[in-house]
Amino acid sequence: MVGSRSGGGGGGGGAAGRAKFSVEEFYGLNNNKKPKCMGPPIKSAMGRNLGQQEDLTEEARKALEQQRLEMFLQECQLSLGDTVAEQTGMVYRNLGKTGLRVSCVGIGSWVTIGSQISEEAAEDILTVAYENGVNLFDTAEIYASGKAEVTLGNIIKKKGWRRSSFVISTKLYWGGQAETERGLSRKHIIEGLRGSLERLQLEYVDIVFANRPDVTVSSEEIVRAMTFLINQGETMYWGTSRWSTVEIMEAYSVARQFNLIPPSCEQAEYHLFQRDKVETQLPELYHKIGLGVMTWSPLACGLITGKYEDCIPEHSRASLPGYEWLKTKITNEEGQLQQAKIKALQPIANKMSCTLAQLAIAWCLMNETISSVLLGVSDAEQLRENLGAIQSLVLSAFFPLVGPWKMSGGLQDAAISSFLQFIEEKGFKIYNSLTKQSCETGKLSRCLRGEMNLLYRKTKVEWKHREEESKKR
Template structure:
């Protein structure tokens, strides 16, 4: 309340010209007092109309959209507000699904309050970015209402078309923007670390594309905590722009990085977490309980590694644990995928969870995890932990 009123008072001064100058041309303190009295009156009227009444206290890190129930969080400690659930395009756009289904998915997501859409130059060799851009243009959505992110590293077959050199970061991002028909992306991610490029060159190039208006922020994906810390230190040393976010895999069977390493980075340098694969590439959906269906992702030729993982001894143990989790989901009145996504969202260090869906029904189901989130009490979380038996050890509880 005080912040809003103070800002408005500042704006009133701005409209009347320099405050000191106006005082010199006034007839004395009475005029100033009269102006303040008028301002107080305006503030009281506005307050009664709801203008000055925020839906949530300004210090809250999470707010909720009235119509959709979608929750919004800051991306790390930046000011960028992202929906707690985002839509990813890995495997699906330009590959597993048709352009028409891709449009259906984006429409469902957007109409349910999702503002974050993630892609990469390597997805379907650039086709995913083309489809994403075509849909945005066709739907005529306001660009300012969207948070579009892409990732750079594998841009082509030539030696100079991959990696994180200054050349590829600039040329790669220009090519991505051209494919998406956009003037800028909100976040550009380094899609993996590059040991062949000095860290200063990477940070300097990312700072450059931001300063040129090609991106608003930059982040990392699959970087170690030490590499992220190095990027931050280089940025601070040379007065450049540090990363705001790390994209990391996070689900019931992959916890160490997001629950132990990233919270420390968040509290020390403000780097948040945008997580992907909340259903472990479909393993957590339960569809692999009796083998690998032909229509599943694991049946694709390039996903033999996933198939091997599912049919391994560890994969069979995971399926047993998922069966043990089913009674908890039933008690909460939700599906196992909804429980798994809500479990990811219950981590306050997670800014957004990226969903990957191959059909509208699956996306609608996963979006329903938002309704399950309030049910994720400490008791329920402890029950899940006891079944999983993989809670990582943390030296410090950063929530306290």
């Protein structure tokens, strides 16, 4: 192995005398060791060591960058008020450590576009999304046997949107019945994407995903094929979907070894009842190799909305042919336990003046390693409700107090009563006083956000103590 080989025998100063190195050091992933410097540390005029990391918080860095951007725009006689972000209130994030800016919520086309809803309804959804600042639209060659891509392409062509103003992602794995029309062989990756481009009526997509791992194909073949597509200008980035962290790291290592392009993003399921991969595994890859994360099914296929509480509604996803697995998942014992937890969330949503769907989506967005949350909606009104998760004053102000790590105690450890008591006693009293000044404008000032973050840090220790006590009981 690379990490254990130290060379053959020989005289002094030969290969046997070389120091051993690990795989992480070989690929430049060992960030714990600092490079050796010769001589004393260099000091600036202010007496501070150059190279010493500035003790700046993320908020301070963002504020500084905002000031620089405003100065640049003033010199060019432009204003931030003219940007889509300012006009719509949409939040944009980088796709991992890449420079690609995507809206924090995107539109997915699984089940809906091309199958469950008409092309007119799909056009209404995409129009509302685009007008509200959503710039990410996700599809796949397998969705509705390619009809989802056809519908999406027709709408984009009809609307005449600038190609540079939105991001299209598609996924490859299953493109047909023939043996050569599925999998992640070089042949299918290249031909599959070209088929998607033809259906989408586009010259390129922004991101292409390997929709699932293929154990019959080597990582090198996959990475080389994806690199070829990027070099040909048929896609800007490539990513993975449903891959394990080991498989992602293997692809990254192959790319580093052969000077190829590594994956930039992973698509994973993430909601209140599916959390392990996104919260415990992927953050390490985000910090080590800059991997972005797109998540899907924030409402657990509609379960978290509460619509399946009494029965399976007509025309719902669980009632569609081919989705018997979802119906079974909702009605079995585990599904009933999840329904009970959802009922316990309703008082929280009521006090925050939002719906369960908005609460669940905003909860997903509070995970800082997530680049975008993909929404599956069947009509424009449902989309408007879901977009309220990021445009609501209540959620944007109060969620620093009920971040993902706090919700774990309330949901998975059955400490709902303690959680509600915490909000009642501590959170809302301070929250009401802080937000009173901002209710008229509908936006929070930076100062107010700073106060909320300070409150978050002060209450963190107390809530951890409550969480530990609830576990002991």
